[in-house]
């Protein structure tokens with residue numbers, strides 16, 4: 061299920077934030093800080109913010125309040141964070157399922173939504189042993205269906221990059237070139 065690099069967003073406004081989406085294990089949290097350093101921007105992981113604000117882990121949030129409550133916290137956190145400038149923002153893998161989040165990230169001026177595409181086999185390999193902290197991964201019965209359901213939503217992103225075989229620096233290079241940022245610095249105009 062190889063997806064070529066695709067870029068469908070000729071950004072007219074100066075780029076002010078890059079938002080990373082993709083299934084678990086796609087490298088959002090690994091690549092995000094590298095990309096941010098290359099740009100001289102900040103990096104924020106939405107899951108970290110949710111955990112810090114809730115004072116409990118995501119697994120505990122799921123266990124205590126259910127997935128729907130987690131999704132609402134996630135939507136609100138993204139809406140707030142996606143207004144910041146000079147920011148690389150890593151979403152949790154399921155955030156893309158929320159229609160309002162997709163619309164926000166696809167239509168806000170200065171925001172580039174980048175999909176890091178992985179095959180499900182890559183997720184299983186990279187995330188092996190993290191079921192305790194990833195309740196969606198632990199839900200084995202529904203994992204393949206979730207993956208299939210989300211794939212077309214991820215692919216709505218402005219840029220989609222297949223990252224199964226890429227090293228982090230290579231993936232960052234591809235993000236920078238697909239987003240039209242030359243030399244790792246955003247266009248100052």
Ligand code: S3P
Pocket residue numbers: 082083084085088089107118151152153154155193194195196
């Ligand atoms: C989730 C992915 C996780 C986290 C939560 C739900 C999902 O983030 O947001 O466990 O629904 O795929 P990562 O994609 O960073 O693992």
